[in-house]
Amino acid sequence: MEFSSKLLERAVNEVSQLPGIGRRTALRLVLHLLKQPKEQTVGLSDALKTMREAIKFCKSCHNISDLELCEICSNPNRKEDVICVVEDVRDVMAIENTASHKGLYHVLGGKISPMDGIGPHDLNVTTLVEKVKEGKVKELIFALSSTMEGDTTNFYIFKQIQGYKVQTSTIARGISVGDELEYADEITLGRSIINRIPFESSLKL
Amino acid sequence: MEFSSKLLERAVNEVSQLPGIGRRTALRLVLHLLKQPKEQTVGLSDALKTMREAIKFCKSCHNISDLELCEICSNPNRKEDVICVVEDVRDVMAIENTASHKGLYHVLGGKISPMDGIGPHDLNVTTLVEKVKEGKVKELIFALSSTMEGDTTNFYIFKQIQGYKVQTSTIARGISVGDELEYADEITLGRSIINRIPFESSLKL
Numbered sequence: 397m398e399f400s401s402k403l404l405e406r407a408v409n410e411v412s413q414l415p416g417i418g419r420r421t422a423l424r425l426v427l428h429l430l431k432q433p434k435e436q437t438v439g440l441s442d443a444l445k446t447m448r449e450a451i452k453f454c455k456s457c458h459n460i461s462d463l464e465l466c467e468i469c470s471n472p473n474r475k476e477d478v479i480c481v482v483e484d485v486r487d488v489m490a491i492e493n494t495a496s497h498k499g500l501y502h503v504l505g506g507k508i509s510p511m512d513g514i515g516p517h518d519l520n521v522t523t524l525v526e527k528v529k530e531g532k533v534k535e536l537i538f539a540l541s542s543t544m545e546g547d548t549t550n551f552y553i554f555k556q557i558q559g560y561k562v563q564t565s566t567i568a569r570g571i572s573v574g575d576e577l578e579y580a581d582e583i584t585l586g587r588s589i590i591n592r593i594p595f596e597s598s599l600k601l
Numbered sequence: 602m603e604f605s606s607k608l609l610e611r612a613v614n615e616v617s618q619l620p621g622i623g624r625r626t627a628l629r630l631v632l633h634l635l636k637q638p639k640e641q642t643v644g645l646s647d648a649l650k651t652m653r654e655a656i657k658f659c660k661s662c663h664n665i666s667d668l669e670l671c672e673i674c675s676n677p678n679r680k681e682d683v684i685c686v687v688e689d690v691r692d693v694m695a696i697e698n699t700a701s702h703k704g705l706y707h708v709l710g711g712k713i714s715p716m717d718g719i720g721p722h723d724l725n726v727t728t729l730v731e732k733v734k735e736g737k738v739k740e741l742i743f744a745l746s747s748t749m750e751g752d753t754t755n756f757y758i759f760k761q762i763q764g765y766k767v768q769t770s771t772i773a774r775g776i777s778v779g780d781e782l783e784y785a786d787e788i789t790l791g792r793s794i795i796n797r798i799p800f801e802s803s804l805k806l
Contacts, residue, residue: 397694400672401665404690407652410645414630425619427690429653430665437653440615441646447612448634448642460606460635467605485609485632489602505636 397423458503458520460485468492468500475499477534481524481553483507483546487539497537502527507545508552516552528557538566602628663708663725665690673697673705680704682739686729686758688712688751692744702742707732712750713757721757733762743771 397419399405404426412422429437453459454466461467468474468488478499482488488501504519527533536557540546554564570588571580580588602624604610609631617627634642658664659671666672673679673693683704687693693706709724732738741762745751759769775793776785785793 398697399665400690400693401656401667403648403652403656403667404665407648410648413641413645415633416626417630421621423691425622426649426652428620429649430656434653436618437649440618441650441653443608443612443615444631444634444642445646447608447631448639448646451606451608451635454605460604460609462606462608485605486628488605492603 453503456523457501458505458523459488459501477532478537479524479527479533479535480537480539482539483541491539499535499537504540504549507540507543508549509545519549521553521556524553525556528560528562531561533562535563535565538564542569658708661728662706663710663728664693664706678703682737683742684729684732684738684740685742685744687744688746696744704740704742709745709754712745712748713754714750721754724754726758726761729758730761733765733767736766738767740768740770743769747774 397408399408407426408419408422411417411425412419414422417425429440452461452464454461454469455464456469457466459466459468463470475498478497479502480491480497480499481502481504482491483504483506485503488503491497491501502520502524504521504524506514506519508514508516508519524536528536536553538550538553540549550566557564568591569584570591571577571584577585602613604613612631613624613627616622616630617624619627622630634645657666657669659666659674660669661674662671664671664673668675680703683702684707685696685702685704686707686709687696688709688711690708693708696702696706707725707729709726709729711719711724713719713721713724729741733741741758743755743758745754755771762769773796774789775796776782776789782790
């Protein structure tokens, strides 16, 4: 792609570094910005820069937060001794939307993935293990995605906290609400039968 | 979507104003930037801002350019009296890639589209008509997309320059090279028969 302007080329190069955005899409986005009032580009540019430079992470759960301690960690109504372990901020938002978790979170910041060069020391595991060692945690809920990497991460943390008095659980895998049985994959369907729950407890939901 | 940080929320809001990017994608992009070195976000932010503030358009053809007169317009080897009329900068790049056009361009900056509130006065039509009136142009090649809006724009310009001595042409519509006839739409196939060319001239390409 040959550009008639170095400024345009630089902008397209930068935008196309974002995941899932190729050079054609980047050009489309940049030309769109050129047709909009200058304020939009300045606003976008400032918002990104300010965010990247000023963003803070909760010192306890590593969630993104404007305060030292995030709103969830500093909320006295939440159960301090139940911690839900998640991969990233989006998972916190997704679980918060369900209003089903009354405890706190711990954001790992990723999953163990040797293929991508991400080991346990790139994640916020140590602080989690410390919380357990201090005896403050009654239950850890593993809420990582059900992939090889997620399972590896779960198992690594599980090994680290073995011997300490803490209950561990993982979120239920099963048939999605509203799904037809015949279209479910075999592993999920198999697990949903093995991990069946008493019928009465399903009535309470 | 509830955010744990105002900075994050502002960044997501700004990014999701880009066309084709919803709030979920915006959040994914912003979280990606947070995982990358600070320099990437600063680079992206600066590139966009600098581009928007400093970009210039060629005073003759309205193409994006870092100079007063773009590289194409100032190239003495190009035919000054053949002007290809296109919608935007991407079309210039696409046609330049084919190396089939030896003349200059005129970038309209859009198409007449009453549905989107774009009239002829929002486009760079006046400067084009002036070029024709000055008698400098031998041929105008309309290379707008083959839509209702493109055809309307072609026709509007055609009416404006009627009476002046200038040849007009539009790019050929027909079956794409490599396409099977049976899958072509009827209008394109019909036009390709009506606008057939002497067999010998197809041999020269």
